[in-house]
Structures are given as structure tokens and as C-alpha cells.
Amino acid sequence: MAGRKRHSAEDIVRKLRRADELTAAGRTMEEVAAELEVSAPTLYNWRRQYGGLDGDSAKELKDLREQNSRLKRLLAEAELEKDALREVAKGKILSPAVARRAVDMLIDTMKLSQRLACKAVGLNRSTYQRRPIAQTPADPDADLRAWLRRYATQHPLHGFRRAWAALRHDEGRQVNKKKVHRLWMDEGLQVRIYHPRKRVGINSVPQIAADAPKVVWAIDFQYDSTVDGKAIKIASMIDEHTRQSMLHIVERSITADRLVTHLQQAFDECGGPPQVLRMDNGPEFISDALQDFCRNKVGLIYIPPGTPWNNGHIESFNNRLRRECLNRNHWTNLREARVVIGDFKEDHNHRHRHSALGYLTPAEYGAQCTHTHQPVGCEIEPSTPRL
Structure with a gap:
């Protein structure tokens, strides 16, 4: 009669697992058997009976384990790729430069590998690793890029067209406007300015076309202040045809009499008055002093109240003066404001290149303008009676 078994099936499984650990640690079969307090043949028989695997089955199990590990790795990469796409899916990635920045962000923030980050973004690894020529010493446009950066620093509110005009006419460089635009965008120098929707007003007075110099001069006021909070009033006037600044008044207060005095000086310097002054309905402009001064000398056109777009040329000039001069400076006293604003208007006349003027x-x-004013008349034919 066979005696009772010394080891149960659970004990044998535990000892076999322990034997695997010891074997993996480099122990020999005899050392493993001695530590488990069994003989080597017994351990062999247990492995054959309870391991349940022959050579082919063990190979198949190994392959299954490798496939399982690979699937787990692919699943983990897929999950990481989903997370990466959530990070960069704010908009379409349309250029390699933007894709490179997205890959750099994923590598830095999510600690992804370069391979996985490029796969998530959809960028070839060779494209990512190849440095753009603009970032190498061999860049043929390095000098032009440096000039554009300096220009943008000096004129932070100018666009690429103004930079191209300065290159072409002031620097004497024969450079294509599209190339300047491309480099301007590459350097991140573009200026985003909000343009409100244009409103259409109904003019209550007939418009006169400024088709020649000294036909229509537009005049307007704007305000600023010194550092002590005291107001500064600025009067500007331009020729709508040539865009020249014709008037420079910077005072604490500008009365109608002072305005008339400066207008007379401007008329004398330009060899006579224009045909028309265009202005809004401000108190200085509708004053008796200005009415008497302009009577039988120059015509007056008042834009409808609340419609500054009908005086667009001077509004555009005031906008440039505000953005490029007033907003960039603070005035300690009135004299400083007079000097700097006067220099800006002088620079406008002799340095600012206007696209509308070629x-x-x-x-x-x-x-060099030789245009002459061509009055346009409108005759109404008398109606003929119907037969």
C-alpha cells in the first residue's frame, strides 16, 4: 500500500516557481534541489508532470508572451499618441517649422521619444532632424533678416510693405516684395492690428475730389497729456492729394483766433490757400473767427456729425500719429511734446513712403506732381412735355 504523499500539488507548484527564480539567479540544478530539500530527479519529475509543457509548448508559450508584450507596448504607444494628439490638436499643423515646435513640445512636456513624437505629429524624423537653412551659418539671407529685425525694432508698428519700400528706395536694394514678406513672417515680425468693420455714412454735402495739390486740405484735432495730467491739444492738417502735413500746432488750448493765425502762416508758406478746407463740426471750426477768415478766400466743407469716415485722410494721419508717436512717448512738458511731434510730422513729409503715392x-x-484740378459740373436737362 502506497504511503501518503509528502507534498501536495499546491506545494509542488510553489517549489517549482521557487526553482525557476533560483535558476534565473544562476544556481545549478543540484543547488536548487538541495535548497528545496528534494532530489534532482524528483524536481525533474515535478517539472515534467506539473509544468505540463514540452519543448514545443514552451516555445509556443514564449512566442505568445512576446506577442503579448508587443501588444501591450503598442497599446501603450497608442494611448500616448492619443494624449499627444490632444495636446497638439488645437489647429492644423501646416508647415514643418510648426511641426518641429510641436515635436519639441511633446518631447519636453510629455517626455515622449523622438520617434513617437514625430509619429504623433505626422512629421518624418529626417525632416525633424534636418536644420532649416535659416538656422545655419550658410543662410544667404542672414544679412537681410538682421536688417528686417532692426527695422521692426525701430518701427514696431510698420508692416512688411513699409519695410520693403525702405529697402527699395532708401537702401537701394533690389529685393522682391514677396521675399521680404516671407522673411518678415519667418522672423515673426507681423503686426496684428484690429480693423473694425467699415461703416457707410451718408454725406449731406457734395464731395470734392482731391485730384491735384492745394484742392482739399483736411484739418482735425486730437488730444494727449503730459505726465502731470495736463491736456495737450494737437492740430494737424494734410493735403489730401499729396498727403503732406501742412500744419503743426501743439498747445494746451487752441482757440479759434490762434487757429486762424496758424492757418494764415500755412497759406503763406505754401503760396496761397487751397480751394477747400474739410473739417468736422468742432467749436473752433464753426466759429465766427474762422468763418470770417475763410470768407471769399477758401471754401469750407463740414462732414455730417458723427461721421469721421467722411474725413478719412486726416483720420488716417491722426491714427499713425497716435500709434507711432503719442502712444510710444510720454511728455514731461509741453516743449518736449512740440519738438517730438514736430519731428514726426517732418519725418512723415520726407521719410514716410506712402503706397498710394507709388x-x-x-x-x-x-x-514732381503736375496734376491740375478738373471741376466736374452737372447740368440738368430741361424736361420735355409728353405728347
């Missing part, structure tokens, strides 16, 4: 300065255009 990128000539207002002074250059005014000196």
Missing part, C-alpha cells in the same frame, strides 16, 4: 514720400510726390 512709395514716394509726400514731399517727393508734391515736388
Whole structure:
């Protein structure tokens, strides 16, 4: 009669697992058997009976384990790729430069590998690893890029067209406007300015076309202040045809009499008055002093109240003066404001290249302009009686 078994099936399984650990640690079969307090043949028989695997089954199990590990790795990568896509899916990635920045972000923030980050973004690894020529010493446009950066620093509110005009006419460089635009965008120098929707007003007075110099001069006021909070009033006037600045008044207060005095000086300097002054309905403009001064000398056109777009040329000039001069400076006293604003208007006349003038300065255009005013009449034919 066979005696009772010394080890149960659970004990044998535990000892076999322990034997595997010891074997993996480099122990020999005899050392393993001695530690488990069994003989080597017994351990062999247990492995054959309870391991339940022959050579082919063990190989198949190994393959299954490798496939399972690979599937787990692919699943983990897929989950990481989903997380990466959530990070960069704010908008379409349309250029390699933007894709490179997205890959760098994923590597830095999510600690992804370069391979997985490029796969998530959809960028080839060779494209990511190849440095753009603009970032190498061999960049042929390095000098032009440096000039554009300096120009943007000096004129932070100018766009690429103004930079191209300065390159073409002031620097004498024959450079394509599209190339300047591309480099301007590459350097991140574009200026985002909000343009409100244009409103259409109904003008209650007939418009006169400024088809020649000294036909229509537009005048307007704007305000600023010194550091002590005291107001500064600025009067500006431009020729709508040549875009030249014709008037420079910077005072604490500008009365109608002072305005008339400066207008007379401007008329004398330009060889006579224009045909028309265009203005809004401010108290200085509708004053008796200005009415008497302009009577039988120059016509007056008042835009309808609340419609500054009907005086667009001077509004555009005031906008440039505000953004490029007033907003960039603070005035300690009135004299400083007079000097700096006067220099800006002088620079506008002799340095600012206007696209509507073929990128000539207002002074250059005014000196060579030969246009003459062509009055446009409108005759109403008498109605003929119906038969």
C-alpha cells in the first residue's frame, strides 16, 4: 500500500516557481534541489508532470508572451499618441517649422521619444532632424533678416510693405516684395492690428475730389497729456492729394483766433490757400473767427456729425500719429511734446513712403506732381412735355 504523499500539488507548484527564480539567479540544478530539500530527479519529475509543457509548448508559450508584450507596448504607444494628439490638436499643423515646435513640445512636456513624437505629429524624423537653412551659418539671407529685425525694432508698428519700400528706395536694394514678406513672417515680425468693420455714412454735402495739390486740405484735432495730467491739444492738417502735413500746432488750448493765425502762416508758406478746407463740426471750426477768415478766400466743407469716415485722410494721419508717436512717448512738458511731434510730422513729409503715392514720400510726390484740378459740373436737362 502506497504511503501518503509528502507534498501536495499546491506545494509542488510553489517549489517549482521557487526553482525557476533560483535558476534565473544562476544556481545549478543540484543547488536548487538541495535548497528545496528534494532530489534532482524528483524536481525533474515535478517539472515534467506539473509544468505540463514540452519543448514545443514552451516555445509556443514564449512566442505568445512576446506577442503579448508587443501588444501591450503598442497599446501603450497608442494611448500616448492619443494624449499627444490632444495636446497638439488645437489647429492644423501646416508647415514643418510648426511641426518641429510641436515635436519639441511633446518631447519636453510629455517626455515622449523622438520617434513617437514625430509619429504623433505626422512629421518624418529626417525632416525633424534636418536644420532649416535659416538656422545655419550658410543662410544667404542672414544679412537681410538682421536688417528686417532692426527695422521692426525701430518701427514696431510698420508692416512688411513699409519695410520693403525702405529697402527699395532708401537702401537701394533690389529685393522682391514677396521675399521680404516671407522673411518678415519667418522672423515673426507681423503686426496684428484690429480693423473694425467699415461703416457707410451718408454725406449731406457734395464731395470734392482731391485730384491735384492745394484742392482739399483736411484739418482735425486730437488730444494727449503730459505726465502731470495736463491736456495737450494737437492740430494737424494734410493735403489730401499729396498727403503732406501742412500744419503743426501743439498747445494746451487752441482757440479759434490762434487757429486762424496758424492757418494764415500755412497759406503763406505754401503760396496761397487751397480751394477747400474739410473739417468736422468742432467749436473752433464753426466759429465766427474762422468763418470770417475763410470768407471769399477758401471754401469750407463740414462732414455730417458723427461721421469721421467722411474725413478719412486726416483720420488716417491722426491714427499713425497716435500709434507711432503719442502712444510710444510720454511728455514731461509741453516743449518736449512740440519738438517730438514736430519731428514726426517732418519725418512723415520726407521719410514716410506712402503706397498710394507709388512709395514716394509726400514731399517727393508734391515736388514732381503736375496734376491740375478738373471741376466736374452737372447740368440738368430741361424736361420735355409728353405728347
